[in-house]
Structure formats: structure tokens, C-alpha cells
Amino acid sequence: MRDEFKYELIDNPVSFICSKWMLDRTPFIFGEDRIKYIEWKEQLAEKLQVDSKSMVFTGSSSCGFSLNPNKNYRQFHEDSDIDIAIISGYHFDIAWKTLRNLGTKRFDLNSVQQNSLKEHVNRLIYWGTIATDKILEILPFGKEWTLHLLDMEKVDPINNKTINIRIYKDYESLRAYHINNITNLRTQLFENE
Numbered sequence: 323m324r325d326e327f328k329y330e331l332i333d334n335p336v337s338f339i340c341s342k343w344m345l346d347r348t349p350f351i352f353g354e355d356r357i358k359y360i361e362w363k364e365q366l367a368e369k370l371q372v373d374s375k376s377m378v379f380t381g382s383s384s385c386g387f388s389l390n391p392n393k394n395y396r397q398f399h400e401d402s403d404i405d406i407a408i409i410s411g412y413h414f415d416i417a418w419k420t421l422r423n424l425g426t427k428r429f430d431l432n433s434v435q436q437n438s439l440k441e442h443v444n445r446l447i448y449w450g451t452i453a454t455d456k457i458l459e460i461l462p463f464g465k466e467w468t469l470h471l472l473d474m475e476k477v478d479p480i481n482n483k484t485i486n487i488r489i490y491k492d493y494e495s496l497r498a499y500h501i502n503n504i505t506n507l508r509t510q511l512f513e514n515e
Contacts, residue, residue, distance in 0.1 A: 349379035350386035369470035381405035414491040417452040450495025455486040
């Protein structure tokens with residue numbers, strides 16, 4: 323599967339690769355069971371009060387291997403996290419406003435949360451994304467979402483894997499973020515030949 327991806331990455335437009343391997347597919351973790359995938363998303367959508375069509379599995383649970391250059395296309399495995407993108411301008415704006423207006427409360431955050439804030443200032447907000455994995459609890463809807471994610475981690479096929487959510491301002495932000503990452507992978511492939 324990884325070799326097929328690399329072969330296709332060299333010869334096809336990056337946007338097509340992004341759609342085929344991540345944004346427009348039944349995620350790897352669901353096998354070929356599209357109905358199970360839809361049912362799972364419907365459950366989470368109802369809990370988080372977002373449209374199920376606005377949820378996209380990303381990362382290794384989507385394509386079966388990691389697209390993180392630092393993980394060298396590592397296969398999805400039993401300790402892998404589940405990464406889900408949620409496209410919601412509403413939740414993005416609330417989260418962004420909360421982060422911007424922390425004021426002196428930022429000094430009460432632990433070092434992991436403070437580093438996450440710096441990452442948002444330096445990189446993530448540019449891509450229209452809020453990575454909630456380290457800061458969900460400080461967002462206004464964070465406690466409620468945390469409980470719902472813990473519930474959904476028990477539902478097959480997730481089987482107690484950690485679910486990480488990234489909130490994207492819009493679909494264009496989601497696509498642009500991943501196209502940038504895949505473009506970097508393509509560059510690495512050419513440099514390593």
C-alpha cells in the first residue's frame with residue numbers, strides 16, 4: 323500500500339492524491355465497511371453537534387500508514403492514534419477567540435499546553451486549524467467534547483485508541499494543509515532518488 327502511494331505520488335497531481343488517499347475514502351480502520359463508517363460518524367456528529375459530512379479521518383487511520391515525514395510511512399498499528407478533522411467555522415472561531423484572549427491565564431497552563439499555544443501562533447492558525455489534542459480542556463466546549471470522545475473511543479473499530487481532533491475553519495483550509503504536507507513528501511521522494 324505504501325509503495326502504491328509513493329508510485330502514485332510521483333505521477334499524479336497532489337490534490338488528486340490528497341483526495342484519493344485521505345479526504346474522499348472509507349478510512350483504512352473501517353476496512354471496506356462504508357456503512358459502519360457512516361454509522362460511526364453519525365454517532366460522533368450527534369454528540370458533538372456538527373454535521374457528519376464535516377468529519378474526515380486523517381493520518382494513518384485513514385490511509386493505513388503515516389504521512390508524517392518523521393514517521394517514515396509507518397504502518398497503522400494497535401498503538402496508533404485516530405486523527406479526525408472537523409470542519410466547523412463556528413467551533414474554529416470560538417477556539418481561536420479563546421486562545422487569543424487567554425491573557426494572564428496562559429501562565430497557568432502546563433508546559434505542554436503553552437508549547438501548543440506557541441505552535442498555533444507560529445504555524446497552525448496560518449493553515450486555519452486548531453489542534454485540540456493538548457488544549458481541548460481549555461476550550462469552552464472542551465469538557466463536553468472530551469467526554470464524547472472518550473465514549474466514542476469504546477465504539478468498534480476504534481477499540482480504545484486515542485481520538486485526536488483538529489478543527490478546521492473551512493474545507494479549503496483542510497485541503498490546503500494536507501496538500502502542503504503531501505507536497506513536502508513528494509519533494510522528499512525526489513530528493514531521495
